[in-house]
Amino acid sequence: MSLKLYCDLISQPSRTLYILLKTAKYNFEPKYVKLAKAEHYSEEFTTQVNRMQRVPVIDxxxxxLTESVAIVKYLAREKIIPESLYPVDSKQQARVDEFLEWHHIGLRLHCTTYFRVKYMDPLFGKKMEEDQLAGYERRMVQALDVFDKKWLGxxxxxxxxxxxxxxDLFAATELEQPRMAGYDPKEHYPAIxxxxxxxxxxxxxxxxxxxxILNKIVKKQQSANL
Structure with a gap:
């Protein structure tokens, strides 16, 4: 059997699947797709790997198969990842699925958007007014409040x-992302x-x-702000 993981470790769900497969000790081949160089928009990737032009993807x-949650469920059915991480018991599995359904809009949307407007957009010459940026940060903080109080609390x-x-893995990799934009949730929420x-x-x-890679970017950002 062979499994290829198309990923970029700057991507939260890519990191999740990479860690998951490594933890499972499954022999897979990482196929790195450099998002910063727009390799996911190439004709080869679009026609042969993912018409939606996103990572992660498994072969x-x-x-x-695309979409990280769908991939996790598939890997579980194929007995590739441990049952302890994605339970077989119907009710326990439903609780995990409940969080994964909430996570997309409840947490990921706001953390990812803040990372994009604060860190990524300026790299491509896009500037945003301070009050607009503050609005994105406020919405992210509101999402973190919900995660802190209603999931971890x-x-x-x-x-x-x-x-x-x-x-937990999906949430943890997600909360690493805003660190590259200068906001570390762990510094603001003791429970997190x-x-x-x-x-x-x-x-x-x-x-x-x-x-x-993420930690190198964070360290570089911190040095630049000294």
Whole structure:
């Protein structure tokens, strides 16, 4: 069997799948697609890999699949990832799915948008008024408040219970993204900081491996602001 993962580790869901496959000790081939160089818009990628021009994508013995949540569910059915991370039990699995459904609009939309307007857009010469930028930050903070109080504030150790699942990994990689734009959720939310440390420890060394590029960008940004 062969599995290829088309990804860019600057992408949150790409990092999630990379870490997940590494944790599962599954033999896969990373196929890096450089988003900064618009390789996902190339004719080859569009026609042969993903017509939607996005990563991540998997190629599992010729079966191409896009969308990170769909990929996780497929990998679980194929027994590629541990049941502990995506439970077989119907109710436990439903709780994980409940978070993954909320995550797209509830968390990812706001963290990703803030990262894009604060960090990415200026790289391409796009400028935004301070009051507009403040609005994006406010919406992201509101999303973080919900995550902090209504997901982590339910008396459990992790997002959907007392065991790590893919829900935690999706959330953790997402909350790394605004760090590149100068906002680290862990510095503002003690509960998030405690939870994130546990998630990182669970998935290490692969978690740190997947975030090498991101951490270099963060360090470079911090040095530039000194």
């Amino acid at each position: 599992h013995n010729g079966f191409l 339910q008396g459990t150790e992790f997002v959907v219970g007392n065991k790590v699942t893919v829900a 900081a405690t939870w994130a440390k546990k998630v990182q420890a669970h998935f290490n060394p692969h978690y740190d491996e997947a975030h090498v």
